[in-house]
Amino acid sequence: MAILKVESLNKAFGGLQATSDVSYEMKTGELSAIIGPNGAGKTTFFNLLTGYHKVDSGSVSFQGEDITNWPPHRIARLGIARAFQVSNIYLALTAYENIRQAILSQQKRTLNFLIPATRMAKKETRKLLELAGLSQHAGRIAGNLSQGDKKRLELAIALGCKPELLFLDEPTAGMSQEETYETMDLVKRLNREMNLTILFTEHDMTVVFGYAKRLTVLHQGSIIAEGSPEEVRSNELVQKIYLGEEA
Amino acid sequence: MFKYWWLGLTFIAMLVLPLVIGEFWIHVTIEILILGLFAVSFNMIFGYMGQLSFGHAAYFGVGAYATGLLMVKTAIPLPVCLIVSMITAGFFALAIGYFCVRLTGIYFAILTMAFGQLLYYVIFQWYSFTGGDDGLQGIVPPDWIIGVTPYYYFTFFIVVAALIVMWFISASPFGYTMRSIRENAERTQFIGINVRRYMLINFVVAGMFAGLAGGLLGPFNRSIAPDLCNWHQSGVPVFMTVIGGPLGFLGPMIGSVIYTFLFAFVTGFTEYWPLTIGLVIIFVVLFVPGGVLGLAQTMFRNRGTNDLIAEAKGSMDTETS
Secondary structure, three states: OEEEEEEEEEEEEOOEEEEEEEEEEEEOOOEEEEEOOOOOOHHHHHHHHOOOOOOOEEEEEEOOEEOOOOOHHHHHHHOEEEEOOOOOOOOOOEHHHHHHHHHHHHOOOOOOOOOOHHHOOHHHHHHHHHHOOOHHHOOOEHHHOOHHHHHHHHHHHHHHOOOOEEEEEOOOOOOOHHHHHHHHHHHHHHHHHOOOEEEEEOOOHHHHHHHOOEEEEEEOOEEEEEEOHHHHHHOHHHHHHHHHHHO | OHHHHHHHHHHHHHHHHHHHOOHHHHHHHHHHHHHHHHHHHHHHHHHHOOOOOOOOHHHHHHHHHHHHHHHHHOOOOHHHHHHHHHHHHHHHHHHHHHHHOOOOHHHHHHHHHHHHHHHHHHHHHOHHHHOHHHOEEOOOOOHHHOOHHHHHHHHHHHHHHHHHHHHHHHHOHHHHHHHHHHHOHHHHHHOOOOHHHHHHHHHHHHHHHHHHHHHHHHHHHOEEOHHHHOHHHHHHHHHHHHHHOOOOOOHHHHHHHHHHHHHHHHOOOOOOHHHHHHHHHHHHHHHOOOHHHHHHHHHHHOOOOOHHHHHHHHHHHHHHO
16 A cells, blocks of 8 residues: 555645646655756645645545645654755754654653653664764754754654654755765665655755655656656656756 | 752742841742742743743732632632632633634734733623722731741742742653744644644643732732733733743742842832833843843853853763763
């Protein structure tokens, strides 16, 4: 059964059709990418899947359950986490506290009023800090972290939700080349070792071709091509509207 | 450790205080404690949740009237009355907060204030039940705490107990969830938290402690008046928190010490109290934006460039090792 099934999704903002009749499916354990030029509707697509925007028409289901227009917190509870394109973290809290907050929420302990949070989820938080390569920054205020570390923290927060399906919106935006490959290797490992289903967007073509097994190309809100990296690379329409621009 | 040592010393000083100061100043200290509790409860919404409630006096007033009415009209013991005060104030906070947590920022402030004023006018006009603008007289504390010193100890222990509970709430996962909502409500939704519901729960808890503070006031003054619910009264915890500092747990209490002490002192020789407090607020906002507690924290911390970080790291190491 498909872990994610999207059927003819539509969303318009004013006169702009941001998502136009998009249907999409993912199998458990997949690592796939959505590419497209800026403004193609990649982030809007994620926003529709995670409840940030209400859909105009169409449906989204997760493991067979219809989650169309559910509020974000319920979708998150169900096992779908997302990392944002512009890191969306708790700037005044420490890196450690950022991650712990996600874990405590996932463990349903946020209605605990009387036991200090410092005593909870220590092991899980440390493990995630290490996984994201942030151990040495554990006690730093998140706002003081470098851009790359903020993005890694963003990813760690999403992982703290213990998702089954993870959306990563340009997970390497603003990173150096070295950091980019480190992060993408981590994404690959999460996919392989933890059998996490991951869908990410990316504009750096080399990154996409190196990691995703299946590519979907969005252009002006519609899917114009889908397939293996090689198939997409050789697609004429894609070359014309996307690769042509990049090259 | 220095912090706990300092707290212990303050606790002992507070215990011997009534033996060394005169009756007038014991009175002032009781007021400091009651208004400080009120201000700390306000700061659960302002400092921790990041929203300005400009109608917090509503719950203070409801608490005061609940205990006041019960003591005037029934023979229910005071501690039970105080619990009823908390529950009643919490109920009002639930009904009002249900609408307020849908908004944030200035709209939240305006709506909390509007509901507060609504309640004020109801209490002000409902002569048959609340005594209207005459207020309630003859709220006499029970025999075992009659007199200013016994009432001081009674208030002191209740306020300390309430502060301890509130401190635990601020350090709990719920408290951190409030900070996360303050910092980034959107992110908090996406980690699975129903932001509005959590805000409402916090609003109710804050209202309950404001109600407790209000309940302590009637037997202390032997009377209460509808002005307790008025928007002037809602400004009091705002001023106290700004003076003391919203980012430390005890900031509002320190603000209450300064505000209430100044009030007692200044009104002794001049009627220009609003002018005085206005100047104090302007000074604090311009020159000590983190409040007195914020200033103290920066003075202790800013020895090196990365002290804040080192401090955070240090506390984390002790917490996690």
